Amino acid sequence: DTVAVIGLGYIGLPTAAVLAQAGKKVIGVDVKQANVDAINAGKVPFVEEGLETVVAGTVAQGKLSAQTDTPEADAYIVSVPTPFKGDHDADLSYIEAAARGIAPKLSGGELVVLESTSPPGATEFMAEVILGMRPEFTTEPNLPNSLYFSHAPERVLPGRIMIEMVENDRIIGGLSREAGELNRDLYASFCTGELLLTDARTAEMAKLTENAFRDVNIAFANELSIIADRQGIDVWELIELANHHPRVNILQPGPGVGGHCIAVDPWFIVSADREYSKLIATARGVNDSKPELVIAKVLERAERFKNPTVAALGIAFKANIDDLRESPSRTIANSLAERLPEGSVLVVEPNVEELPKELAERDNVELAELGDALSRADIVLLLVDHDPFKTIDRELLNEKIVLDTKGLWR
Ligand code: SAJ
Numbered sequence: 122d123t124v125a126v127i128g129l130g131y132i133g134l135p136t137a138a139v140l141a142q143a144g145k146k147v148i149g150v151d152v153k154q155a156n157v158d159a160i161n162a163g164k165v166p167f168v169e170e171g172l173e174t175v176v177a178g179t180v181a182q183g184k185l186s187a188q189t190d191t192p193e194a195d196a197y198i199v200s201v202p203t204p205f206k207g208d209h210d211a212d213l214s215y216i217e218a219a220a221r222g223i224a225p226k227l228s229g230g231e232l233v234v235l236e237s238t239s240p241p242g243a244t245e246f247m248a249e250v251i252l253g254m255r256p257e258f259t260t261e262p263n264l265p266n267s268l269y270f271s272h273a274p275e276r277v278l279p280g281r282i283m284i285e286m287v288e289n290d291r292i293i294g295g296l297s298r299e300a301g302e303l304n305r306d307l308y309a310s311f312c313t314g315e316l317l318l319t320d321a322r323t324a325e326m327a328k329l330t331e332n333a334f335r336d337v338n339i340a341f342a343n344e345l346s347i348i349a350d351r352q353g354i355d356v357w358e359l360i361e362l363a364n365h366h367p368r369v370n371i372l373q374p375g376p377g378v379g380g381h382c383i384a385v386d387p388w389f390i391v392s393a394d395r396e397y398s399k400l401i402a403t404a405r406g407v408n409d410s411k412p413e414l415v416i417a418k419v420l421e422r423a424e425r426f427k428n429p430t431v432a433a434l435g436i437a438f439k440a441n442i443d444d445l446r447e448s449p450s451r452t453i454a455n456s457l458a459e460r461l462p463e464g465s466v467l468v469v470e471p472n473v474e475e476l477p478k479e480l481a482e483r484d485n486v487e488l489a490e491l492g493d494a495l496s497r498a499d500i501v502l503l504l505v506d507h508d509p510f511k512t513i514d515r516e517l518l519n520e521k522i523v524l525d526t527k528g529l530w531r
Pocket residue numbers: 238275276277278279331332335339372373374375376377378379380381382383438439440
């Protein structure tokens with residue numbers, strides 16, 4: 122029972138770890154030698170609560186190992202990135218590369234699961250790449266030369282991955298019923314949630330739909346925050362009051378929508394059907410417009426200072442994580458530093474030890490301690506609702522201009 126997990130990132134590595142914990146022999150594959158070396162030493166190259174313990178334990182037991190070449194295995198799980206290319210189209214080249222690595226290793230009967238978030242048709246595409254290289258195989262089930270392809274999109278929340286990976290329900294879409302069932306049986310080894318079988322295209326679309334649902338709802342909150350601000354209304358109070366209605370549940374506005382999923386996946390729906398995805402595209406636009414509005418507000422307030430000092434609290438894409446990818450607050454901090462050449466930006470990010478490159482390279486940006494930044498700042502800009510920011514001594518804000526984009530200090 123050997124499982125190869127291709128791509129050992131935020132999803133692949135936890136998946137490999139829980140499979141190994143469930144007793145499978147797992148070989149992780151990654152193009153980055155440094156990551157492979159770290160994992161083989163029982164280390165995790167990023168922060169995720171509870172992951173390192175499982176990786177260290179399963180590596181020590183010989184259940185989990187990592188390498189750069191694709192091995193022979195009974196099942197393959199592909200969890201590689203699907204970034205954009207062109208006008209927000211999905212770039213399937215990493216999936217294609219993974220498929221090309223798998224194809225020569227197959228001998229018939231293997232299951233190949235695509236986990237990467239993908240546009241409708243990506244699982245078929247992956248199968249076509251493999252069958253193109255190995256035309257002796259077929260997706261017809263129950264033959265000596267059958268291959269089984271399936272899509273099992275991940276739906277775990279960064280920061281809670283080790284819990285949600287096990288407990289969340291999973292949608293499983295096979296190219297054939299048998300492929301879905303094989304995928305279900307494999308995932309039943311570690312997943313206690315419901316395993317819901319469907320076809321591959323529906324599974325692909327379901328994952329995109331979940332994140333588009335959230336994006337559209339956050340856009341509603343963000344649009345309200347802009348309107349309320351212009352009307353002189355406190356949006357947080359407004360939402361709290363409206364949410365007392367039994368059928369109203371508005372999400373929280375903020376400085377924009379970040380992360381690798383919600384700000385990305387809705388575009389895959391738009392790219393699949395540009396004519397009929399107007400609401401989804403507009404929601405993306407609303408959320409993407411928020412950082413610029415925050416920046417404009419800070420610049421307006423900064424005008425009265427000759428050398429304004431702005432404390433930017435948080436550059437992660439959301440609370441209590443160290444993930445800076447697609448982070449609107451990081452963009453805001455960088456843009457403020459650029460547009461306030463006479464001023465300075467004190468970045469407070471308790472979850473990282475160093476600034477990302479574009480910020481580190483600026484003379485007027487430094488990574489500061491919370492207390493230090495609050496005492497030196499003219500303008501305190503709260504961007505992320507990290508726990509340590511909740512409990513600050515409010516007296517420290519007394520003489521300051523405070524812009525609280527998360528409503529944390531209301
Ligand atoms: N945000 C708001 N207001 C809110 C909620 C979130 O502005 O009320 C912002 C956050 O600050 C952040 C962004 O949205 O910048 C996304 O954060 P998130 O916590 O909503 O979601 P992610 O990106 O961490 O994880 C999502 C999850 N999807 C859904 O909740 C539908 C997760 O379950 C998925 O597995 C993940 O995307 C993924 O990998 O697709």
